[in-house]
Amino acid sequence: MTMNKIAWLIDSSAYLSNTLKDHPDVYVIPINIHFGLEQFVDGVDLTHEQLYDRIRNGTASIKTSQPSAGEFALLYEKLGKEYNSIIAIHVSKSLSGTLSSSISGAGIAQVQVEFIDSLSLSAGITGLVERGLQLQEAGQSYQEIAAALRGMVSKxxxxxxxxxxxxxxxxxxxxxxxxxxxxxxxxxxxxxxxxxxxxxxxxxxxxxxxxxxxxxxxxxxxxxxxxxxxxxxxxxxxxxxxxxxxxxxxxxxxxxxxxxxxxxxxxxxxxxxxxxxxxxxx
CATH class of the missing domain: 3.30.1180.10 (Hypothetical Protein Tm841; Chain: A;domain 3)
Structure with missing residues (x-):
């Protein structure tokens, strides 16, 4: 197990800045996109160009769905073996069921996680993780970091x-x-x-x-x-x-x-x- 390292888990509604994209301890779980009966994985098998082309020219209904608790559980089991601490920051629970699935997945995997409802999306999540990484670099514990980020949400x-x-x-x-x-x-x-x-x-x-x-x-x-x-x-x-x-x-x-x-x-x-x-x- 890697000591004194924090695993950061976010969902794909977040904007991946260069800091997040290149960081070995930042993990992204994708949201699902549905075009009628077709399902795609955000950021994996559907490009921005393909999406906008479908929006402009397609007739099928489009919707999104959160990752399942089972998908979260598999990832949490992996992270639980490699890290002592996990902080999960997700899209606002008022806009998506992703946070609920994440909490359920951690329960299935039986790992301890500090959950943070970003009360936002996109760069709102990005800013929290970037600040959290700075606090981690400064030597704060994962509980201290989580508490600081919850206070930052209101700003x-x-x-x-x-x-x-x-x-x-x-x-x-x-x-x-x-x-x-x-x-x-x-x-x-x-x-x-x-x-x-x-x-x-x-x-x-x-x-x-x-x-x-x-x-x-x-x-x-x-x-x-x-x-x-x-x-x-x-x-x-x-x-x-x-x-x-x-x-x-x-x-x-x-x-x-x-x-x-x-x-x-x-x-x-x-x-x-x-x-x-x-x-x-x-």
Whole structure:
């Protein structure tokens, strides 16, 4: 058994930054994606390009499902033999059953795990793990690290600009009337993951240009009022838009640092193409 090392377990809704992608102690369990009767594994056998092509041209219903408790148990049995400590950080339990499956899997495997409900997704999970690795490097115990990360959860902020209403409508988060009126009036909804880990509509903005300015204003305000230092910009097949947003923010807050990345296929199923999000921890 490897001594004094922590296994970090996350689900594939998380954004894999270079730090996480290249770290030998970070493990990712994939979420499942269903197109009608077909099933794919997030990040394994379905590329972003294939997903967006299916969204644009396919007719089958699209949904996601969490990994089973059995899948978690197999991984936990392996990790329990190789590590003394395990910390699992998952997508908000209000948005997915992944955390519940993870807890059940650990029970089956009979291993001790520190579970953390990120109350977020994507870069929200990323930021927690990156901070946890820093605390680990500083010599803190896994219990101390878990406690610190639970305290950090409440400091998460996010603003998500939906690029295409179609996927929200197909996923049941928009009524047919809302979808029709939103498309007709070119409304750009800005949604947010609340401190309780739930999705809610934060604002409606007329025109894409005004919506982008809305995001710019939020980042600049946090920079001035809250001492914001680092921002994640996540996007759904909209890298140029993400880079343009970064440059626009830098014009008013030149000290800010940025990480730009693409959301996972399991999240793009719901958010849709051209979605852009700003996320950070204070």
């Amino acid at each position: 998460f902020r996010n603003y998500i600009l939906i690029g295409n209403l179609t996927q929200l409508y197909k996923g049941g988060r928009l009524s047919s009337v809302q979808f029709y009126l939103g498309s007709l009036l070119k409304i750009k909804p800005v949604i947010q993951i609340t401190p309780q880990g739930e999705l809610k509509e934060l604002d409606k903005v007329r025109s894409h240009k005004k919506a982008i300015q809305y995001l710019i204003n939020k980042a600049v305000e946090a920079s001035v009022n809250d001492g914001l230092q680092h921002v994640y910009i996540m996007h759904a097949n909209a890298e140029q838009q993400a880079n343009d947003l970064k440059e626009a923010i830098l014009q008013q807050a030149p000290h800010l640092q940025f990480t730009i990345g693409e959301i996972s296929t399991s999240l793009a199923v719901h958010a849709g193409e051209d979605t852009v999000a700003l996320l950070w921890y204070l």
